[in-house]
Amino acid sequence: MPGASKPLGTQNTLAAAKPTRLPSASSSEDARPARRVARPIARLGPSPSTLIHIECNSGADILDYAHTFFTAYTEGHFRPHVAQKVTIAAFELLANGLRYGTMSDKVVIELLQGNSWIVVRVTNSTIMARIAMLTEHLDKIQASPEGTYVEEMRKSLTGAGQRGAMLGLARVAHEAGLEIFSTVEGSRVVVEACCPT
Amino acid sequence: MSSLQSISIPTVDSLTLDIQLPNRLKMGGRITHQEPGKVLGGFLKAVHDAAVRESLSTFELDVTELKFVNSSSIRLFLDWAGLVKAQAPNGYKLCILTTRKFTWQKTSFVAITALAAGCVEIRMAD
Numbered sequence: 366m367p368g369a370s371k372p373l374g375t376q377n378t379l380a381a382a383k384p385t386r387l388p389s390a391s392s393s394e395d396a397r398p399a400r401r402v403a404r405p406i407a408r409l410g411p412s413p414s415t416l417i418h419i420e421c422n423s424g425a426d427i428l429d430y431a432h433t434f435f436t437a438y439t440e441g442h443f444r445p446h447v448a449q450k451v452t453i454a455a456f457e458l459l460a461n462g463l464r465y466g467t468m469s470d471k472v473v474i475e476l477l478q479g480n481s482w483i484v485v486r487v488t489n490s491t492i493m494a495r496i497a498m499l500t501e502h503l504d505k506i507q508a509s510p511e512g513t514y515v516e517e518m519r520k521s522l523t524g525a526g527q528r529g530a531m532l533g534l535a536r537v538a539h540e541a542g543l544e545i546f547s548t549v550e551g552s553r554v555v556v557e558a559c560c561p562t
Numbered sequence: 563m564s565s566l567q568s569i570s571i572p573t574v575d576s577l578t579l580d581i582q583l584p585n586r587l588k589m590g591g592r593i594t595h596q597e598p599g600k601v602l603g604g605f606l607k608a609v610h611d612a613a614v615r616e617s618l619s620t621f622e623l624d625v626t627e628l629k630f631v632n633s634s635s636i637r638l639f640l641d642w643a644g645l646v647k648a649q650a651p652n653g654y655k656l657c658i659l660t661t662r663k664f665t666w667q668k669t670s671f672v673a674i675t676a677l678a679a680g681c682v683e684i685r686m687a688d
Contacts, residue, residue, distance in 0.1 A: 429575060429594040432630065449665040456594070457633060464596075518673050521640045533633035540669040 405486075405546055405559035409479030416442070417476035423466030423489060431474075432456050438476075447483070447562055450541040451476070454485040454558040457533035462489040465499075467552070478562070485558045496554055502531045503547050503556075510538035565612035572605050578627075581609070585618050590627030593635040602638055610645045618654045625671075626661040626687045636670050643678035656682045663688070 406413070417438065421427055435455045439448035455474065462472040466489035473488040491499075506513045514535040521532065537543050537558050548555040564583055571579050578590040587609055595601060613621045623642075631638075639658075646656045658675075660667040675682045 426596070428596060428632070432592065432594045436630070446665060452630070453666060456630075460596070460632060514669070515673050515676070518636070518640055518677060521637045522644050522677050532636065536633050536636075536666075536669075540666055 405482065405484040405544070405557045406477075408482045408559065409477055409484060411479075413477045413479030413484075415475060416478055418473070419475075420471045420473050421463070423463055423468050423470065423472050425463060425472075428456065428460055428463070431459055443483070443562065447560060450543060450560050451483055451485060453541040454537045454543055454560065457537050458485055458487040458556055458558060461533055461556070462487040465489070465491050465495050467491055470553075481562050483560045483562055485560070486555060487557075488553065488555045490552045491554060493552065496549055496552070499534075499554065499556070500547060500549070502534060503545055506535055506538045506545060510535065510542075514539035565615045566609065569605065569608045569612060572601055574601050579605070584616075585613065585620060586622045586624060588624040588627070590629075592628070592630040593638075594630070594632050596632075596634065598632070598635045598638055599641075602635075603641065606638055606642050607645070610642060613654050614649060620655045620657050622657045622659055624659040624687075625667060626659055626663075628667075629664055630666065631670075636674075639670070639674055640677070643674050643682045646681045647678045650681050653681075657685055658682065659685050659687050661687050 419431075432452070435452045436448075439451045439455075442448075443451060455476065459472070459474050462474070466472045470490035473486075475484075475486045475488075477484040477486060502513075514532070517532040517535045534545060534556075538545055541558070541560070543558040543560050546557045546559070548557075566581050566583060566585075569581060571581065574593070574595065576591045577593055578588075580588040580590075582588060593602070609621075623639075643656065646653055656678075658671050660671055662668070671684050675684055
């Protein structure tokens with residue numbers, strides 16, 4: 366629903382971009398109606414606040430610092446359970462962006478607030494194969510957060526699949542209970558997690 | 563001397579590790595290391611091996627002071643659960659002492675327990 370999105374700061378193009386659904390390998394998934402219809406940005410209302418905007422290099426070793434920072438910030442601004450959810454989302458989405466982002470481009474993490482919502486947004490560039498993998502994985506997560514979470518754990522336990530790949534996103538959806546959205550424009554991908562305050 | 567006493571405890575930023583005899587490991591702080599298996603995998607395997615060597619019936623993992631772990635670190639606990647499961651029915655039961663204070667603990671450990679049913683159990687401290 367790009368018409369309902371409110372362009373924001375330097376992210377105008379991305380904020381207005383239409384959520385992309387890449388072709389799925391599964392015909393049953395193709396048949397499923399698109400679920401990504403209400404982007405978080407639309408929920409923030411006409412005047413969202415940018416609470417945090419950080420740019421860093423892909424691959425930067427900043428996660429420990431980032432966790433300290435987000436924990437301190439969220440505990441100082443939100444109720445305890447909201448603070449924990451936002452911190453999990455910020456950490457895992459940032460870790461994902463740093464791990465898979467193209468080295469030549471910045472990874473941007475933002476915390477936005479408006480109406481009764483907080484949005485954690487991570488923007489990075491990556492290769493198309495990663496975008497396809499991410500999109501497919503988010504489809505699975507949206508269909509069944511808990512099922513995907515357990516499945517990712519099962520893969521780890523049995524040694525199947527790629528360890529370390531997608532448990533973080535499943536965690537944001539199931540453990541923190543947040544909705545996750547993605548938007549793709551070229552090689553640039555935006556992943557947003559939406560948390561009610 | 564217990565095999566547990568001879569285990570070398572690694573130093574990891576933001577994390578405390580305390581082996582408490584006869585059958586307890588207390589973890590506190592947080593784990594955000596991108597490859598926690600490299601720094602903690604060997605240690606946890608050594609704890610498991612010692613618990614088996616000592617023929618313990620239960621081993622308690624106290625995470626009530628463990629505020630946060632990243633998704634890579636959840637795999638450490640999964641690996642441990644896998645080791646315990648592989649020993650069943652002749653090994654020990656892993657009892658994880660958790661707290662409601664930290665959101666991540668409930669979902670993570672419930673899933674781990676489900677995947678290693680009968681070998682791992684959760685206890686709430688609060």
